[in-house]
Structure formats: C-alpha cells, structure tokens
Amino acid sequence: MNTSASLPFRSRGVERVVLGQPTSDGDGVKLTRVLTQPLQQRLDPFLMLDAFGSDAAADYIGGFPDHPHRGFETVTIMLEGRMRHRDSVGNVGLLEPGSVQWMTAGRGIIHSEMPEQEAGRMAGFQLWVNLAAGDKMQPPAYRDIAPAGVPARSTDGGVRIRVIAGASGDVAGALTRPTTEPIVLDIEIPPGKSFDAELPAGHNAFAYVFAGAVDIGDAKPARVEAERMAVLGNEADSSGVRFTAPADLGEPARVLLVAGRPLREPIAQYGPFVMNTTAELQRAVSDFQRGILTS
Ligand code: FE2
Numbered sequence: 001m002n003t004s005a006s007l008p009f010r011s012r013g014v015e016r017v018v019l020g021q022p023t024s025d026g027d028g029v030k031l032t033r034v035l036t037q038p039l040q041q042r043l044d045p046f047l048m049l050d051a052f053g054s055d056a057a058a059d060y061i062g063g064f065p066d067h068p069h070r071g072f073e074t075v076t077i078m079l080e081g082r083m084r085h086r087d088s089v090g091n092v093g094l095l096e097p098g099s100v101q102w103m104t105a106g107r108g109i110i111h112s113e114m115p116e117q118e119a120g121r122m123a124g125f126q127l128w129v130n131l132a133a134g135d136k137m138q139p140p141a142y143r144d145i146a147p148a149g150v151p152a153r154s155t156d157g158g159v160r161i162r163v164i165a166g167a168s169g170d171v172a173g174a175l176t177r178p179t180t181e182p183i184v185l186d187i188e189i190p191p192g193k194s195f196d197a198e199l200p201a202g203h204n205a206f207a208y209v210f211a212g213a214v215d216i217g218d219a220k221p222a223r224v225e226a227e228r229m230a231v232l233g234n235e236a237d238s239s240g241v242r243f244t245a246p247a248d249l250g251e252p253a254r255v256l257l258v259a260g261r262p263l264r265e266p267i268a269q270y271g272p273f274v275m276n277t278t279a280e281l282q283r284a285v286s287d288f289q290r291g292i293l294t295s
Helices: 278-289
Strands: 014-019 021-025 029-035 046-054 064-069 072-080 083-087 092-095 100-104 109-115 122-130 141-145 152-154 160-165 183-189 194-198 204-211 213-216 222-225 228-232 240-244 253-260 268-270 273-275
Touching (some): 014 222, 072 083, 183 194, 183 240, 204 213, 204 222, 213 253, 240 253, 268 278
Antiparallel strands (some): 021 029, 064 109, 100 141, 152 160, 183 253, 194 240, 204 228
C-alpha cells in the first residue's frame, strides 16, 4: 500500500547479496549465520541473523542449554517445530510454529532453548537487535507472542504479511521498540505478484529470502534466490522496497524483511555479550564468572 498517493513508490536497490555461512551453536545445533560480525556496522542496529531448518533431529536435538546474554535483544521467529524457553528471570515459554519470542537481555539473563520434539522438522530464525549504550543495563524483559498474536494483513494480489515488529500499512506489529524502531515482516508473495514495503529512509535494511526467489527494486530489479540475504541500499529518495515474485515460480516466495534505525555507536562483542567497549565486555565476563550477571 502506498500511503503517499501523490508520489510514486521508489524502491531501494540491492547493494550486495550475501550467502550465509554454515555453522553450529549451542549444543551442536546446525544453522546458517546470515548476518555475520563483519556486517554489524553496515546493518546497525542488527548484530546477527541465524536461519535454522532441518528435518534431521541430530541437527537440532542438542538445543541451546543455559547460556548468558548482556547488552542487546534477541528475537526468535519459529516457522516449524517446538522449543521450550526457560530463563533466570523465571519465565517459561513454548515456541511453536508461527510464534515469536522477544527477549531483552539488558544487564543480564541466562536462558535455555531446548527442542520439545525428537523427530520432524525444526525451522526458524534468531535475530539480534542491539540496544543503545544507555539502555544496555536495563532490567531483562521477555515476551512470548502466540501465532494468533502476530498481526497479519493481505493485499488484493494475495500477498500475506505477518507484522512481527513495527508496522505495515495500517497494521501495527506485535511489538514496537523505542530508539531502534525495528520493522520485521514475514512476507509471502504469490508468483507474478509484487509487494511494496514502506521503510523510513534512515533505516538500515536487509531482506532474507527463505523460499522461492524475489526480484528486488523497480527500474532494474535484482534477482535474489532462496537462502540469500540482500543488503538494501540507503537511497535518500526511496520510499521502501519492492519485492516481485517471478511469474514462473511454482511456489510463493517468502522473505523476511528487517529494518531499523542505526545507533551509530561502537560495537564490542564477545560471544553472547555485546557492549560498547572492551572494558564493558571484561566486566560482563567477570560478572558472569562471579555469578552476578543477572543480579
Ligand atoms: Fe540465547
């Protein structure tokens, strides 16, 4: 939907296409790291995007046993499968297909995410969103959003949009966050159809294609295949991004669109801790070792 009716929609272009890196995390969970550390400045405020998806229990059965975080937020988007969340604040939640979990680690949290299945497919994403320097030591917070709690809309062309964070058209997302003002949309586009997603010009943005393929842009669209991330340009005169699913595609294209306002602060990361300086990282490690990370 183009709410600025007097101006034509102008799409951002594709600055570069990134193929994720196969890796493992937790207790041997196989995943694809799509947004890696070298892209953290370019895609500020986003620190990491992992995509996981496997039919083989051996790839996920170890789960993510107790581990700490400090200084940022994690967003887990479940597509298939079930995971149990427990944390040091006392929260227990079940991540099921279509659900979203938003956790603000703040000054510190220790949590686990363990599969609640021994067979079948497990698939989804985890996105890390940075916190501003002044917000890093806030108390931890956690929200589980059931599948029905994620607002959705459809266009006349049959495009379906699940609005996880921010807004799409007139539909407010399940979450809004201050400062970084993230927009996270799960978009499904039938073959031959297009969708224009409006984005604030100052937001950094990327799109991860997880089924089919999409053409991104308007004048000279770039084809982006599945399992690839497109870093979107920051053209000052753009109104957002246009996705078109190729007409000859036999299935809908699916895209995760992520955008946020950059913090423009130093990023210091040591594993599960993301602060602004090395001294703050040393403090996080020391607090964890002394058992006072979460106190
Ligand atoms: Fe975690």
